Amino acid sequence: MEKLLEEFSLGLFVWQTLLFVGLLLLLKKYAWGPILSAVNEREEGIKNALSAADNAKKEMENLQADNQKLLKEARAEREAMLKEARELKNKMIDDAKVEAKDQANKLVAQAQAAIETEKKAAIADLKAQVADLSISIAEKVLGEELSNKGKQEKLVESMLDDTSLN
Template sequence: MDKLLDQFSFGLFFWQILIFVGLIFLLKKFAWGPILKSVNDREAGIKDALKSAEEARKEMQNLQADNERILNEARAERDGMLKEARQLKETMISDAKVEAQTEADKIVAQAQATIESEKKAAIAELKSQVAGLSVEIAEKVVRRELADKDKQLELVASMLGDVTLIN
């Protein structure tokens, strides 16, 4: 270090300082400026990219929320349509049952009315035939009984015997 101090020259030191300052000035003007500008541009680009990524993330969240909302609305609409279809089916089945029961009741009533009228007609026919047969039988019995004089007297006697006078 002593040797360095002995060989020290102010002129050389001055020129070295002047060249160093000039070199710094030249580096600042031609190297650091463009380097710093490039670093600043890159920093701005990174900030813009981060900002764009954040906006895209937010937009993605909004789209997911919208998709979820649309899905929920579609599910609700589907459920409503299914419920309405079930109610319509039940109504149609109920109406068909009521209509079928009404038709069945009407057919049964008509059948009962037909049976009743045919029964009455058969009874009337039977009465008519029984009355006709009874008249024919009575006529034949009376003719046979009245044809013979002894039998007539015997019939009158038996009828008089059966009759009792009530006081």
């Protein structure tokens, strides 16, 4: 260190200082300005990219939330449609059952009415046949009974005995 102090030259020091300051001014004007502006531009670009990424992330979250909401609404709508379809199916089945029961009741009532009509007609026919048969038998019996005078009197007396005076 002593050697440095002994060989120290003030002129050389001034020249070196001037050259160093000049070099610093040249570097500042031509190198540091563009380097710093490039660094600043890069920094701004990175900030913009980060903010764009944040915005994209927020937008993606919003879209996912909207998608979830739409899916939930679609599911709810599907469930409502299925429920409505089930209710409509059950109503149609119930209506068909009621209509079938009504038709069956009408058919049974018509069948019973037809049976009753046929029964009455058969009974009337049977009565007519019985009456005809009775008349025919009565004619034969009376014809035979009335052919003999003694039998006629006996028949009249038994009939009179059977009837009572009111």
